[in-house]
Amino acid sequence: MNFEFATAQRIIFGTGKLKELPELAQPLGRRAALITGTSAERIGPVFQALKNCGANPAAFSIRGEPTTDRIATLVQQARDLGCDYVVAFGGGSVIDAGKAIAALLTNTRDLMDYLEVIGGGEPLTKDPAPCIAIPTTAGTGAEVTRNSVLQSPEHKVKVSMRHPKMLPTVALIDPELTLTMPPEVTASTGLDAFTQLLEAFVSSKSNPLTDGICREGLEKASGSLQHAYMNGNDIKARTDMAAASLFGGLALANAGLGAVHGFAGPIGGMFEAPHGMVCASLLPAVVDTNIQALEDRDATSPALEKYKEAARIVTGSPNATPNELLQWIVDCCMQMMVPGLSDFGISEDDLPAIVEKAKCASSMKGNPVKLTDAELAGILAGSLHPPVDGNATLYL
Incomplete structure (x- = not known):
């Protein structure tokens, strides 16, 4: 039994915890780079809280997916303004941008040198600037992952800047921040969280610690995702989903993912498509294909038993089979109106x-x-269109 586990230096979770931001930010540096989305209504109170505690924030916005060019521009602006730490307040894209900017404030080579697949994949040589990550959605778990997913329009692909030092200094998770998510965003981010938990659970890189985290996360996600989708003001469901997202991030950062996310990166770079819905579109066919391949080629694999265990967790039935897990996933996708890949062009x-x-x-x-x-x-062919009647046997 050999494994390692790494995460943010500090994780703070709970309703109302955003009020602790000034106390957390004050000792980190002289000037904060506040990385946000585009909602002035949401950003205003955070900006003011940082200003009141002497953080002298400089605000930068991310619209949609962070691109390599946008990150390079923001890094230079943040340097010019004397920013020496980062507060990332927003969804997964904003937090990924914040982590990349924190890393590049101190590691001054060209961004392309650090990118996987299309770049040099070089390691960081200096510790990133301190970073506080505050998610406002419940899906990616980016507040506790060691990479930033960036889009390269030139190469038509999403790639990662990845290093263990990119883990945020503080992950501050306040479920109240997710109460305003509309149903379609709740579905997209929540299904992404579920997918990450399941993929990390059956991953070839999993370990006993990530397994325990995934079990807890799968139970919370399967019990509360549909409640959060139907009633966005259900604070218990929102808290469970915020925890499930956090647990998914903890697990994937240490156990990796699988074919769903292997496809989602290239698709996200080639087409304009929300990441969570792409993952949800792919998940039934990937689960079905993995189960069949394991039964045919590696029937003693621990992953096959984990699919059975996941089925028991999500259905609550002690005798559930992997096909019942698949049916649960299909039913959930149908309820949340997950499109097929053809809907994304x-x-x-x-x-x-x-x-x-x-x-x-x-x-x-x-x-x-x-x-x-x-x-x-x-898998791709089977994901182009959702099953019309919600019957999981269509994948078999």
Whole structure:
């Protein structure tokens, strides 16, 4: 039993915890780079709280996915303004941008030198600037991961800047911040959280510590995702989903992911599509293909038993089978109106290029079984359109 586990230096979780931000920020530096989305109504109180505690914040916004060019521009602006630490307040894209900016404030080589796949993949040589990550959605767990996912429009792909030192100084999770998420965002982010938990649970890189975190997260997500979707003001459901998102981030940062996210990166770079919905579109076919491949080629794999265990967790039935897990996933996707990949402009003609890019994705390395090109293409073909009647046997 050999493994390691790394996470943010400090995790603070609970309703109303945002009020602790001034106390947390004050000792970190002279001037904060406040990385946010575009909602002035939400940003105002955070900006004012930082200003009142002497953080002298400089605000920078991220609209949509952070691109490599946008990050390079913001880093230079933050340096010019004397920012020496980062507060990232927003969804996963904002937090990924914040982590990248914190790393590049102190590591001054060109961004491309540090990027995986399309760049040099060089390690950081200096500790990043301090970073407080405050999620306002419940999905990515980016507040406790060691990478930043950035979009390169030039290469039409999403890639990571990754290093253990990129873990935030403080992860501040306040479930009250997620109460304003509309149903479609609740669905997209929540299904991403569920996918991350399941992929990390069955990953070939999993370990006993991440397994325990995933079990707890799968129970919370399966018990509360639909409640949060139906009633956004349900604070218990929102708290469970914030925890599930956090647990997914903790697990994936230490156990990796799988084929769903192996595909999601290239698709996100090639097409305008919300990451969580892409993951949800792919999840049924990936689960089905993995189960069949394991049964055919590696019937003694621990991952096969974990799929059975996940089925028991999400259904509450002690005798649940992997096919019942698959049916639960399909039912959930149908309830939340998850589209097929074709809704994002993907056609059969695009599948070979997506397969080739996905084979190079780092997430694919954690998949519990190595999938053939035909299996990968079959996943994409089976995900182009959702099952009309919600019948999981359509994937079998």
